[in-house]
Amino acid sequence: MWRRRPWLFCAWALLFAAPLLHAQGQDAPLLKVVLADGRSQSFTRAQLDAIPTERAPARLRDGAPFTVTGVSVTTLLRLCGLDLSQNLGGGKVVGHALLARAADDYRAVFGLAEVDPHFGHPPLMVSWTNADGSPLSEKAGPVQLISTGESRPGRWVRQLQSLEVKSLP
Numbered sequence: 001m002w003r004r005r006p007w008l009f010c011a012w013a014l015l016f017a018a019p020l021l022h023a024q025g026q027d028a029p030l031l032k033v034v035l036a037d038g039r040s041q042s043f044t045r046a047q048l049d050a051i052p053t054e055r056a057p058a059r060l061r062d063g064a065p066f067t068v069t070g071v072s073v074t075t076l077l078r079l080c081g082l083d084l085s086q087n088l089g090g091g092k093v094v095g096h097a098l099l100a101r102a103a104d105d106y107r108a109v110f111g112l113a114e115v116d117p118h119f120g121h122p123p124l125m126v127s128w129t130n131a132d133g134s135p136l137s138e139k140a141g142p143v144q145l146i147s148t149g150e151s152r153p154g155r156w157v158r159q160l161q162s163l164e165v166k167s168l169p
Contacts, residue, residue, distance in 0.1 A: 030142050031126065033080045034164040036096055041080045045142070048128060051075065056123050058148040068146050070127030073098065073115050073163060082165065084116045093119075099164045100145045100157045108145070108155035112165065122149030126160065 029042035051071050058068045074084055084093070096112040113119045128136055128143045136144060145157040 030128075031076075031160060032162040033076055034162065035077075035080055035082050036165045036167045039081055043076070045128070048126075048143070051079070054123070054125070056125055056148045058125075058146055059151060061153055063151075066131040068125045068127050068131075068148055069129055069133070070125040070146070073124040073126060073145070074117060076126060076163065077115070077165070084112075084118070095168050097166050097168055098124075099162075099166055100155075100160060101162045101164070102157045103159040103161050106157060108147075108157050110147070110155065122147075124148070126163075 027044055027046070029044055030048065032040060032042045034040040048071065053069050054072055054075070056068050056072075057065060059065055077084060093112050093116050098110045098112055098115055100108045100110070110124065114121050115124055117123065125146045125148055126143055127146055128141060130136060136142060140158045143160045145155075145160045145163075147153075147155045150156075
């Protein structure tokens with residue numbers, strides 16, 4: 001029977017495999033955070049959803065305002081063991097950079113002082129939804145980095161895969 005109707009076998013295989021693939025997608029790491037000392041943590045969609053979200057105002061390329069909902073990079077760094085709210089001293093903050101890397105190897109670099117809210121900068125946000133709350137498109141997601149204080153989105157990172165704190169020479 002399967003030899004005469006191979007499409008039927010494929011249909012059955014897809015029917016039974018779909019729930020397994022969906023479950024694996026929920027558990028697959030979406031974002032990896034690596035600190036300068038080598039500590040790292042990967043976040044799944046479920047873990048990101050469990051972190052209390054924040055909101056921050058931002059502007060699109062055309063200047064239209066919108067509100068970003070997500071998790072600040074400061075919060076993610078704190079969850080990984082780097083708490084910028086502690087007095088780390090200027091050398092520790094100023095002597096490090098944050099490298100954001102996308103799936104297509106696009107990169108954006110921020111001085112760690114730009115991430116630290118105590119230096120007066122608007123937050124960097126990791127988001128997995130559009131302004132209307134719908135999931136990001138495949139082109140933009142599953143997660144993206146939005147630099148809320150910038151008037152041009154040159155350092156926004158679609159398909160964000162990792163955030164790495166690097167020591168500067």
